[in-house]
Amino acid sequence: xxxxxPKVGTTIFTHMSKLAEDYKAINLAQGFPEFDCSPDLQxxxxxxxxxxxxxxxxxxxxxxxxxxxxxxxFEATSTEYHPVNEITITSGATEALYVAISTVxxxxxxxIIFEPAYDSYVPAIEMNGGLxxxxxxxxxxxYIDWEIVNSKVTEKxxxxxxxxxxxxxxxxxxxxxxxxxxxxxxxxxxxxISDEVYEHIIFDGLQHISAASIPSLAAxxxxxxxxxxxxxxxxxxxxYCLSPKEFTAEFRKxxxxxxxxxxxxxxxAIAEFLKEPEHYLSLSSFYETKRNIFNNAxxxxxxxxxxxxxxxxxxxxxxxxxxxxxxxxxxxxxxEAGVASIPISSFYDQPSDFRVLRFCFAKNNDxxxxxxxxxNKVI
Ligand code: PMP
Ligand code: GLN
Numbered sequence: 001x002x003x004x005x006p007k008v009g010t011t012i013f014t015h016m017s018k019l020a021e022d023y024k025a026i027n028l029a030q031g032f033p034e035f036d037c038s039p040d041l042q043x044x045x046x047x048x049x050x051x052x053x054x055x056x057x058x059x060x061x062x063x064x065x066x067x068x069x070x071x072x073x074f075e076a077t078s079t080e081y082h083p084v085n086e087i088t089i090t091s092g093a094t095e096a097l098y099v100a101i102s103t104v105x106x107x108x109x110x111x112i113i114f115e116p117a118y119d120s121y122v123p124a125i126e127m128n129g130g131l132x133x134x135x136x137x138x139x140x141x142x143y144i145d146w147e148i149v150n151s152k153v154t155e156k157x158x159x160x161x162x163x164x165x166x167x168x169x170x171x172x173x174x175x176x177x178x179x180x181x182x183x184x185x186x187x188x189x190x191x192x193i194s195d196e197v198y199e200h201i202i203f204d205g206l207q208h209i210s211a212a213s214i215p216s217l218a219a220x221x222x223x224x225x226x227x228x229x230x231x232x233x234x235x236x237x238x239x240y241c242l243s244p245k246e247f248t249a250e251f252r253k254x255x256x257x258x259x260x261x262x263x264x265x266x267x268x269a270i271a272e273f274l275k276e277p278e279h280y281l282s283l284s285s286f287y288e289t290k291r292n293i294f295n296n297a298x299x300x301x302x303x304x305x306x307x308x309x310x311x312x313x314x315x316x317x318x319x320x321x322x323x324x325x326x327x328x329x330x331x332x333x334x335x336e337a338g339v340a341s342i343p344i345s346s347f348y349d350q351p352s353d354f355r356v357l358r359f360c361f362a363k364n365n366d367x368x369x370x371x372x373x374x375x376n377k378v379i
Contacts, residue, residue, distance in 0.1 A: 004127055005127065011119055012029075012342055012343070012346035013029065013030040013342070014030075016334065016342055017029060017030045019335075020334055024338065025334045025338040026338060026340065026367055026370065026371045028339055028341055028359040028361070028363065029341055029360065031312060031360045032234045032235075033234070033362040033363075034364050035362075035363075036232065037233045038232075040273070041269060041273045041279075044269035044272050044273055045266055045269040047269070048266075048268040053265045053268050057262060058261060059255070059256050059261050061088060061267060062264065062268055062271060064268060065089055065271035065274075066088075068274040068275065069081070069242070072274060072277075073242065075277075076212075076213070077210050077213040078213070079213065081212075085248055085249070086243060086245050086248050087240060088241050088255055089240050089262050089267055090241055090255065090262060091237045091238075092237035093197045093224045093225060094120055094237075094239070095237075096226075096239050096241040097120055097161075097193065097195060097224050098120065099251055099254045100224060100241055100243070100251060101124040101128060103222070103254060104158055104159050104222075105158060106129065106158070107128075107130075108129065108130070108131070109129075109131070109156060109159070110131045110154060110157045111131070111133065111157070111160070111161060112134075112135060112149065112152050112153070112157060112159070112161070113125075113133070114134075114135050114137055114161075114163070115135070115136050116169060116347030118167050118168075119346065130158070133157070135152055140306065141169040141170070141307060141315075144180070146180040149180075149184060158191060159191040160191075160193075161192075161194075161195065162192065162194050163195040163196075164194075164196065165198040165201060165202055165309065165310025165311040167198065168311075168358045169308075170306075170311045170313050171309060172202060172206050172208070172310045174209070178214055181217065186220075190220065191220055192217065192220050194211035194212075194222070194223050195224050198312070199225065200229075200230050200280045200283040201229060201283055201284055201287050203288045203308070203310055206310065210223065211223055221242075222242075222243045222247060222251065223243065224241050225241075225242075226240075227239065229312070230280050231270070232362075237262075238262060238266055284310075287312055290361045290363070291314060293361075293369065294368045294372065296372075297371065297372020297375075298316070298375055300376055301375050301376055302320060303318055303357075306356070312360055313358050313360055314361055315344065315358050316359065317355055318355050318356070318357065319355040321379060322355075325343075325345070325353065326343030326345050326353075326355060327345060329357065333357075333375070333379075337378035338374050339371045339375055341357040342357065342360075343357060343358075344358055
């Protein structure tokens with residue numbers, strides 16, 4: 001083969017999950033919940049399977065689900081997305097992101113991304129002949145330097161990818177960040193791809209500010225979301241993309257030949273489950289408790305906590321404790337302490353000494369307490 005992705009191997013999530021399995025370690029590496037989704041949601045899937053909703057869904061997705069998403073997004077942002085021609089149901093946010101990137105990126109186009117960055121963005125840009133251009137977040141993940149972002153724009157820049165709440169750092173973008181973004185994309189006529197899969201997991205009273213909430217920004221944005229995190233159903237791979245109708249028309253040309261359509265009875269079930277806002281509005285306090293339990297359980301290890309404002313990840317710095325490379329430490333802790341994490345360097349383009357690990361706290365409370373005990377013994 002002449003590899004399309006010569007630099008890419010197996011993802012760090014697969015690598016660390018396998019290592020966790022081999023060493024029977026607690027897997028705080030790959031981000032997925034340990035607990036099951038709601039029994040009521042499972043009953044709905046069962047209901048729709050028994051009703052015979054088992055053949056291809058419409059290419060754009062089950063209309064009832066698109067309508068439910070339109071209603072929910074309108075209530076949160078006052079922006080209207082038309083269910084018929086501005087909402088597409090995808091195979092998880094991964095497909096939504098890939099197709100959105102593929103829709104806008106042509107050979108030689110540059111795409112600005114913030115690093116550390118979720119691992120699917122760069123390969124998606126490169127497979128479409130584009131070039132990722134990186135803006136590195138400050139080490140404390142405290143602010144975005146918009147002068148630096150501006151300085152990265154060239155005449156080849158086509159799009160910018162944002163992610164709030166952010167994986168892996170847990171950073172939440174502020175209203176000022178979104179305003180700055182709006183000014184920048186307006187000035188340079190750029191597309192925006194906004195990854196909002198953790199929209200309902202946000203802590204300490206902060207608010208999620210969607211790209212959809214600023215009309216001029218929404219007019220340039222492919223908003224990618226997922227029900228995997230919101231309903232503890234990462235294995236269902238049901239996500240979506242919201243975008244203006246001219247964007248959606250191009251997006252669907254690619255979506256229809258990539259997957260055509262997405263698993264039918266699950267779309268009906270999610271559409272019905274979404275009608276009760278409590279099903280997603282309670283998620284932030286649920287995860288905030290878990291973040292606090294985990295942080296308390298590791299407080300005597302000497303690991304320093306980075307801010308985690310949202311998502312289900314806690315980053316910790318170990319520079320006072322060890323000189324090891326983060327991958328080496330993550331592997332050693334999996335083998336010796338029995339707790340797996342993700343080395344933060346895997347979210348950066350250039351290998352560097354970051355001395356930071358990412359732990360996923362989407363786990364049962366006793367698992368988090370046990371992980372704390374195990375880490376206390378080894379660190
Ligand atoms: N974006 C981010 C930031 C994620 O963390 C994830 C999954 N962990 C995805 C996209 C992919 O979502 P999905 O599982 O719905 O494909
Ligand atoms: N998004 C999850 C994480 O950040 C993993 C998803 C995957 O394995 N591709 O851990």
